[in-house]
Amino acid sequence: MQIQPSVIHQSGRALCRSVAATVGLAAAVAATIATPTAASPAPPTAAQEGRDDPTPALLVRLSADLKRTVASDEIIAAATQLGETLVALRRAPNAGDSSAGFKASSVWAARGDGPFRMISDYLVYDWGCFGDDEICRESRPDLGYMAGHRLSDGHLLMLVWTPAGRPVSAKTAEGATMERSPGVRGWVMWARTRQPWQATVTVTRSDGRTYRLPHQPGGIIDRQP
Structure with a gap:
């Protein structure tokens, strides 16, 4: 059997094209591997998550106005908005609330650079859920804290x-x-409303499910500092 030179020539060209295609594919793959991927976004800072530590200046100011040393771990939440600074401090719950697993706080407010004055002596938290809120019940006992000031x-x-x-x-x-x-710890939210008791606060868990924080007795405070 005689093989024609033209067949050899055509086969050689086909082989060259095949090798070139293979080399080109390898180069493309190598380039893809060598190309750095975009950097992942940086995780949110503590301040962006609303959980930064209280500043020394705030602790000094509170200690001076309350006439006792206020420690950082006493502060549940603290924030400034619309010219007012609100601070929630931990306090011992009464016997009934303690036996039920509730926690308690006092709430302090200051206008501008003025002194802190107590606007609520006793406010419970981590105390309950709306009746139909199963996600809230699953999230107990650490639901969160909420206090409103009108x-x-x-x-x-x-x-x-x-x-x-x-x-x-x-x-x-x-x-x-x-x-x-x-x-400086927690969040502050604000709006004009004629029905403060009807404001709803929704918390999103890490699994994407949500629950509502119910208003506790006395949770909307009218007293001015």
Whole structure:
């Protein structure tokens, strides 16, 4: 059997094309591997999550106004907005609340650079859930903290802290989303509303499911500092 030179020539060209294609594919793969991937976004800072530590200046100021040493771990939440600084401090719950597993706080407020004055002597938290909120019941006992202060100009300030920096949002009874900013610990949210008791605060867990923080007795405070 005689093989024609043209067949050899054509086969050689086909082989060259095949080798070139293989080399080109290898080069493309190598380039893909060598190309650095985009850097992953940096995790949120403590301040962005609303869980930064209180500043020494705040502790000094509180200690001076309360006439005792206030330690950092006493502060549940603290934030400043609309010219007012709100601070929630841990306190011992009464016997009944303690036996039920509830926690307690006092709430302090200061206008501008003025002194801190107590606006609520006793406010419970981690105390309950809405009846139909199964996610809330699953999340107990550490649900979070919420206290509202109604200002004389019609604004409602909501001081909120959540475990592990869980994201939080709030809406007024009128349907408006409340503004939000991180405090030195926790969050502060604010909006004008005529029905402060109807404001809803929603917490998002790490698994994406949500629950609502219910208003505790006395949780919307009218007293001014």
